[in-house]
Amino acid sequence: MSHPDVILEWLRDPERHLPPQRDGDLVRDGVCSFFIAQKLGVSQPTCGDHLRVLSQAGLVRGKKIKQWVFYQRGEDRIAQAKELLSGEW
Template sequence: MAARSGAALPPQSDGDLVRDGVCSLFIAQKLGVSQPTCGEHLRWLSQAGLVRSVKIKQWVFYRRDESRIAEVKEVLSGEW
C-alpha cells in the first residue's frame, strides 16, 4: 500500500493541497496506474460521496470527505 504522507507528492502549481486536494495525475503516478483508470475510480468514489472533487484550469483535484467516510465506516461496522 502506498504511503499516506503528502510529502512524497510533487509540488502542485495549481490547487491548495489541503483545501482542494491532490491532482488526479499525481494520484495515478503514485499508484502506478494510467490516468484514465485512476480517473474512473475517482469518479466512482466521488459519486459515492467518499471523495470531493474540484476542477481548476484543466486539472481535477480530489480530497477525502472525512465525514462521509466516518458515516460509511459506522454503517459497515454495525453501530447503527
C-alpha cells in the same frame, strides 16, 4: 491494499504522500488526479475510473482548477460509512 484504499490513505495526508503542486494547495484544494495516477503507476483513464467510483460513493470530492480536477476525502461520508460498517450485521 486496493487502488481505492491507497488513494484514500494518500488523501488523508497528502503532504506526506504526494509532491507539491504548481496549481492548487495539497491540503486546501486537494490533489491533482494527474499526480494520483502517476503515483499509482496507472493511466489517467484508469485512475479516473477509481476516482469516479470513490466520488459516486461520496468518499472523495473533486474540485476543478484550470483543466485539472483536484480531489479531497469526503470525511463526513467516510465517517458515516465507518459507522454503518461497525454496526451489527
